[in-house]
Amino acid sequence: MGDLKLVFLGTSSAVPTKDRGLSSIAVLRKGEVLLFDAGEGVQRAMMKAGIGFGGRMRVFITHMHGDHCLGLIGMLQTMGLLGREKLLELYGPRGLLEFVESNVKMLHYCPPFPISFKEVREGVVLDAGEYVVKAHPALHSIPSFSYVLEEKERPGVFYPDKAVALGVPRGRLWHELQHGRPVRVGDRVIRPEQVTGPKRPGRKIGISGDTRPTEGLVEFFRGCDVLVFESTYDDSLADRAVENLHSTAREAAEVARESGVGKLVLYHFSPRYRDVGLLVEQAREVFPNVVAAEDLMTLEVPLRS
Amino acid sequence: MGDLKLVFLGTSSAVPTKDRGLSSIAVLRKGEVLLFDAGEGVQRAMMKAGIGFGGRMRVFITHMHGDHCLGLIGMLQTMGLLGREKLLELYGPRGLLEFVESNVKMLHYCPPFPISFKEVREGVVLDAGEYVVKAHPALHSIPSFSYVLEEKERPGVFYPDKAVALGVPRGRLWHELQHGRPVRVGDRVIRPEQVTGPKRPGRKIGISGDTRPTEGLVEFFRGCDVLVFESTYDDSLADRAVENLHSTAREAAEVARESGVGKLVLYHFSPRYRDVGLLVEQAREVFPNVVAAEDLMTLEVPLRS
Numbered sequence: 001m002g003d004l005k006l007v008f009l010g011t012s013s014a015v016p017t018k019d020r021g022l023s024s025i026a027v028l029r030k031g032e033v034l035l036f037d038a039g040e041g042v043q044r045a046m047m048k049a050g051i052g053f054g055g056r057m058r059v060f061i062t063h064m065h066g067d068h069c070l071g072l073i074g075m076l077q078t079m080g081l082l083g084r085e086k087l088l089e090l091y092g093p094r095g096l097l098e099f100v101e102s103n104v105k106m107l108h109y110c111p112p113f114p115i116s117f118k119e120v121r122e123g124v125v126l127d128a129g130e131y132v133v134k135a136h137p138a139l140h141s142i143p144s145f146s147y148v149l150e151e152k153e154r155p156g157v158f159y160p161d162k163a164v165a166l167g168v169p170r171g172r173l174w175h176e177l178q179h180g181r182p183v184r185v186g187d188r189v190i191r192p193e194q195v196t197g198p199k200r201p202g203r204k205i206g207i208s209g210d211t212r213p214t215e216g217l218v219e220f221f222r223g224c225d226v227l228v229f230e231s232t233y234d235d236s237l238a239d240r241a242v243e244n245l246h247s248t249a250r251e252a253a254e255v256a257r258e259s260g261v262g263k264l265v266l267y268h269f270s271p272r273y274r275d276v277g278l279l280v281e282q283a284r285e286v287f288p289n290v291v292a293a294e295d296l297m298t299l300e301v302p303l304r305s
Numbered sequence: 306m307g308d309l310k311l312v313f314l315g316t317s318s319a320v321p322t323k324d325r326g327l328s329s330i331a332v333l334r335k336g337e338v339l340l341f342d343a344g345e346g347v348q349r350a351m352m353k354a355g356i357g358f359g360g361r362m363r364v365f366i367t368h369m370h371g372d373h374c375l376g377l378i379g380m381l382q383t384m385g386l387l388g389r390e391k392l393l394e395l396y397g398p399r400g401l402l403e404f405v406e407s408n409v410k411m412l413h414y415c416p417p418f419p420i421s422f423k424e425v426r427e428g429v430v431l432d433a434g435e436y437v438v439k440a441h442p443a444l445h446s447i448p449s450f451s452y453v454l455e456e457k458e459r460p461g462v463f464y465p466d467k468a469v470a471l472g473v474p475r476g477r478l479w480h481e482l483q484h485g486r487p488v489r490v491g492d493r494v495i496r497p498e499q500v501t502g503p504k505r506p507g508r509k510i511g512i513s514g515d516t517r518p519t520e521g522l523v524e525f526f527r528g529c530d531v532l533v534f535e536s537t538y539d540d541s542l543a544d545r546a547v548e549n550l551h552s553t554a555r556e557a558a559e560v561a562r563e564s565g566v567g568k569l570v571l572y573h574f575s576p577r578y579r580d581v582g583l584l585v586e587q588a589r590e591v592f593p594n595v596v597a598a599e600d601l602m603t604l605e606v607p608l609r610s
Contacts, residue, residue, distance in 0.1 A: 041346050044321045081319055103408070106403060106407070107369055
């Protein structure tokens with residue numbers, strides 16, 4: 001269907017490299033952009049990826065470290081200069097609002113479009129009708145969140161011939177049945193299951209931000225179609241992962257296996273790795289379906305069968 | 306000699322493009338980096354240009370608009386992570402110190418190296434021994450400065466045979482003469498001019514930042530070997546240049562001609578120009594020796610003869 005995909009805008013950790021920018025992932029869904037983190041350079045990466053600045057957009061920040069949010073300020077300025085009028089929704093930890101407000105003030109910039117802010121706490125952050133975004137505390141050196149985007153279950157495919165056979169007149173009653181609500185025809189009640197196929201499950205995408213692996217996150221990411229998990233170090237630096245509250249590629253794969261996800265995408269690589277093949281190898285020993293993100297890589301999330 | 310060169314790290318105005326980052330120019334002189342503005346993405350541009358983060362470095366900010374200073378914060382973080390220990394000197398308008406201090410606080414970052422700040426006012430901003438940096442008010446929508454870097458005149462070439470012929474013994478007295486100070490030999494005074502060639506003039510580089518052309522700037526940039534002047538618009542948008550307090554390429558060339566500079570470099574192009582050839586043409590009608598900066602372009606400033 002191509003109606004849900006990820007675009008990796010920046011995949012380095014802490015320090016960028018010539019090839020990798022700082023953390024940012026765009027989830028594109030039915031014309032909407034959901035941006036998870038906005039590291040320095042995100043606006044240029046969006047241009048290179050062909051993502052516009054004027055459309056429906058929500059931004060979720062995992063934590064208030066510069067390499068995850070500094071690009072937001074320049075992006076706001078560019079949005080204004082390019083004529084954005086739509087609301088921009090910001091979601092993030094305490095501190096994000098002050099960060100935005102004080103920077104636009106210090107930089108003499110007044111966004112000409114409305115901006116909303118919601119402070120993130122554990123649980124449902126946003127119910128957008130067709131999907132929800134949930135947050136769970138990550139384990140990092142400052143207050144941090146992981147996020148999941150979960151599409152809601154959709155009603156099954158509607159079969160007009162079955163409705164006709166049951167004597168349901170075309171029109172409003174079909175609409176009700178298509179949207180999962182029973183209807184009355186004469187003295188009979190027709191249930192949606194009688195005229196539709198099985199309900200269609202939604203998809204689930206997980207994004208770790210910076211974190212150690214935790215039991216809570218294993219539960220939070222359970223059943224993700226795609227899990228994007230930070231992979232700062234290889235096995236030889238496992239001690240450093242503990243010390244700096246990051247994860248190794250192997251630890252990311254252990255979360256993926258225990259959560260029973262479909263595919264694992266590694267990102268947030270230490271700039272010391274010119275080639276991240278070693279990290280993919282170490283993850284694959286634990287979990288087979290793994291890829292390493294590259295800047296501007298896109299990944300379709302297929303419908304569940 | 307190759308001891309003085311400019312590296313253009315970002316040459317777009319306000320909004321970056323796929324090809325042009327936001328304003329930043331590095332002047333490299335005898336192992337030292339003088340950075341004029343630090344737009345978003347400057348740290349990656351420095352990596353691509355092979356400019357390190359640990360050496361002697363001074364940063365001069367022209368004005369507190371995001372596209373001229375937002376890259377500073379990420380650069381400070383990267384410097385710390387890469388182990389910088391040396392002092393970093395910041396020079397800029399009122400507001401720069403608050404911008405840096407509040408961001409490092411909001412982003413939970415404590416630079417592990419010393420940072421000094423000097424608020425820029427008109428006149429000599431820095432006397433570094435061999436050169437000075439001066440500031441002059443620019444005409445823009447917020448308090449803004451243009452800068453020049455002026456090398457001091459150096460003593461002429463020392464001729465040992467002349468010193469010998471005049472009976473000056475090798476050693477301390479030669480050293481004094483080489484540094485332009487007269488010495489006494491017996492009851493005679495030997496003046497430096499008797500044993501050295503003509504004094505060697507220093508070079509002068511001018512950088513406009515964002516500004517309208519002004520009479521004051523013409524005087525300030527007089528005699529520059531290289532003048533880097535903003536060139537946001539072409540002739541057809543001259544009204545917009547007035548309105549937004551920027552300059553056209555032609556106006557930049559008029560400043561170059563009236564200031565009697567050696568070479569004009571245009572930069573800070575509106576992102577509407579994919580090809581800036583038109584701007585170069587319009588400038589060249591006024592002043593012949595003009596080039597358009599590109600990101601990562603380098604320009605040697607030769608010694609004056």
